[in-house]
Amino acid sequence: MDRLLCCVTRRESRKVNKTIGLETFEERRTRWRSIRLMYLTMFVMSTGFTIILTAVWPYLTKLDPNVGKEFLGFVTAAGPLAETIFSPILGYWSNKSGSARQPLLATLALMVLASAGYSLLEAFPASTAKYWMIITRFLIGVSAANVTVIRSYISAATTLDERTGATSILALCQVMGYIFGPVVQSILTSLLGNDGFPIIEGFISMNMYTSVGWVIVVLSSINFVLLLPQFFTEQHIAVREEMKTQGISTPLPDSQPVWKKSKLDYLAAFSLIFGYFVLVFNIALLENLGIPIVMDQFAWTNEEAVYYMGIVMAVGAIISVTVIALLKFVCK
Template sequence: MASLGLEAEQEPLLGDRTPGSREWDILETEEHYKSRWRSIRILYLTMFLSSVGFSIVIMSIWPYLQKIDQTADASFLGWIIASFSLGQMVASPVFGLWSNYRPRKEPLIISLSISVAANCLYAYVHVPASHNKYYMLVARGLVGFGAGNVAVIRSYIAGATSLQERTSSMANTSACQALGFILGPVFQTCFALIGEKGVTWDTIKLQINMYTAPVLLGAFLGVLNIILILILLREHHVDDSGRQCKNVNFEEASTDEVQVLQGNIDQVAVVATNIVFFVILFIFALFETIVTPLTMDMYAWTREQAVLYDGIILAALGVEALIIFMGIKLLSKKIGERAILLGGFIVVWVGFFILLPWGNHFPKIQWEDLHNNSIPNTTFGEIIITLWKSPKEDHNEGPTGCPIGQAWCFYTPMIHLAQFLISAVLIGIGYPSCSVMSYTLYSKILGPKPQGVYMGWLTASGSAARILGPVFISQVYTSWGPRWAFSLVCGIVMLTIILLGVVYRRLVAFSVRHGRIQE
């Protein structure tokens, strides 16, 4: 009976195993299917935890930095914020290359171990007698370095899914990432109940407070993630039709595995998709950065109001993104990934076009205080401070409105609240659509060969976009105002739409391009 059960488990799910038949092309045993999807879901969790690791401390970095090192200024804060993306940008190609030639457990476990160690270091940055800010810089940079495993995750999922499964899997990956970004600040808010003092474990000099508890949770979840990967993750690689392929990552090779299809990758499509991915992350990073200063300048909101209202808006956009991620899985089957990508950029362009100032109403001028609550002229770090300043720090919010130090406030019409909200909704539709479709198409263009290095470069381009986007918008907005800033953004998006039009026919799957599968 046992042998009969084993034989039944090894039988193909879809018909006869006769070579050349359609069933042979999509052959998969039940055991292989369950193992493959179990591994993919483990990586969904890894992606979720990676994004939580970034966002869970983002609201508390500035007050914690001020507490541990009085010499830290806003300029240094900018470096700490950027260090995560810099670390990820450096690590992504490295881990991607590693995953091409070795079992992917190795870079995943090493990267997660680095993140766990970095979170522990962050919890101890208060201990040294001096230079505490540099320890925090190193800790956040190492967390970003560990997050370079995103390239491995995307590469694995791309290699472990057929063309038919790819869009849905990539959408689920993005949904997990978005959920992590949404829930991270929620976890931070819950830990705020512990307070600044918290409790101290004197034996090991560990302080557990509102600043360290989130990273300690992150370290614990990282250890749990490592255990799950060690126990449950298996190497799987299938071709575009879903047949199991031989690959260097495989721990065991089966005699009925097929060889990876040969052919050249369309490098023009690869470069174009990297540019598209850079632009969409660049656009959203600058939008997130400008939301608070823009609303404070245009609507004379106080810091407290801006943090509350903009927090609600960004949270709503996160929920909207989750809905879009789920919806495009169905829509892509009807109109295709390329159409959704192009349509998403058009929606983003409309969103920023609506955001352009029109009319004869001008924002309230902040006459009394040149040290305004908007974006200063100096550093990226100061842009972020307005997001984190607690109203408890200053019960007298002081003057509000568009600061006199920004000359454009006198001649640039205000952006009405309805304009801003409609724009936010449209950008919230376009961004997730473009994000998922860009790296879904990218994975299909690359084909069944190991994608680690290519996914590493894609992740690195996204990291660079998250660094450059805030710097770009801070300088242009402060100097020239929203009309120039959003006009330039519209121009960038329009150029990207033109690029997509030029390469549209080349954005096809590897197997389709080589005539092995009909589109």
């Protein structure tokens, strides 16, 4: 046991030596605890995004049997549209306040409310339920925009040597959420089915559609608590590292002058942004249109379509996990 503790201590000492002059041992522990909480937040947000994707069309037709597939386009577009609008807004909020906690707590609270609303859509009249679905999907999209803040915090809370590994793990957590969401949806589909059981007779029920919303309510609530000041302390080591590189020893009230002296590769940045756009475009296209396509092509029921598409998405995500796990080694 003593030998094990000695090995762990030496390992931690080597890690601290890499950031000597930038932080103390306790600050390092606090910093990495905050980074791991960002991993958790990314996992929760990814799960919340994917857990309902495969069931949107069956749920929509259950709420309104007369709805057309063209309306699915509006429901599908609501989330990404909200994320597109609010990603820069949340980024500006985080930069202006100098804190990642505020926008993260706000969006997690919104995720709880939106997911609960999604699960309660059956309580609305059939004539308006589909419009409320658009609203809940829009609000979930607003919540999902906090991935901008998560990624920016990871960049600010890691050194240059740590950043590739940290962002790879962050991407891994995102894909793990992509696995967990469809798997949970498939499990709940097999357990509860299309009708489930009533909670309030003729008003609210627990079925394969509503249960996933409550799962996200629970996960987001736990995540919200863990980001409170008692558990989450922000540590921005990147600016200290840059100040050391530039030979600035006096602490500055604002980090902007430090970053203005750094040369940014805008072409590389926009290339990565465009690549990410193409990736998410294909994910959203396939995952949202997959269900109605397989239902039409194979004459599957709602339960069969959601169950099997959940498995297909999980398999694809497992392949992605394998690729992402190799990035840390490939990028060295």
